[in-house]
Amino acid sequence: MSTRPFRILGLQQVAIGGADKAPLRKLWVDLLGLTPSGTYRSERENVDEDIVVAGAxxxxxxxxxxxxxxxxxxxxxxxxxxxxxxxWVDDLRAAVTWLEGQGVRFAPGGIRKGAAGFDVTFIHPKGNEQFPLGGEGVLIELVQAPTEVISAFEVLAKAQGAA
Known part of the structure; x- marks a missing residue:
């Protein structure tokens, strides 16, 4: 196995689905207090979503x-x-190339702009004959981290190394 040419920096999102998003919104916004941030709708992706956020x-x-x-x-x-x-991944293209070389299966669609405007791609939940490794039953979105996120994680990593 060659040296990994990318880093996973942290959790960017959790995507939760329901037949109707109104009960989800009641729980996550009205009761838990997350902040509405935007919406996204795609007929091709069969999704109508509200984007809410925790943290800053x-x-x-x-x-x-x-x-x-x-x-x-x-x-x-x-x-x-x-x-x-x-x-969040610090180098999405390098990650895809390296992971495919390790036998990881990606979902159709390749790298594209996601709902939040960042480049994304998805690791398929299941491997197949050509690419035997998948997300072990979980769909995993890899999201290209912007410079602000990469820098913030580097500051934290340096601080932890100094502690």
Whole structure:
């Protein structure tokens, strides 16, 4: 195994789906107090989502509250309810190239702009014959971290090394 040419910096998002996002919004916004940040809708991705956030600055974490545009369509963004986890990565293209070389299967679509405007790609939940490694049942979104996030994590890493 060659040296990993990228770092996973932290959690960028958790995506939760339901047949109707209103109950999700009641829990996450009204009761738990997360802050609404935006919306995203894509017929192609079969998703209508509210984006809410916890935390601030480079350490904020999105919680995407998703419902399907078409309940019978695909992908089924509401099944399972915990749809996917998003991870900040410092070099998305290097990560994809290296992980594919290690046998990791990616979902169709390649690297593209995600709902929050960052480049993203998804590790498929299951491996196949050509790429035997997947997310072990979990859809994993890799998200290109912006400079602000990379710098903040570097400051923390240096501080921990000095402690």
């Amino acid at each position: 600055g480079p350490f904020r974490v999105e919680v995407d509250l998703m419902q399907p545009v078409d309940p019978n369509g695909r992908p089924r963004v509401h099944d399972p309810a915990l749809n996917h986890l998003g991870l």
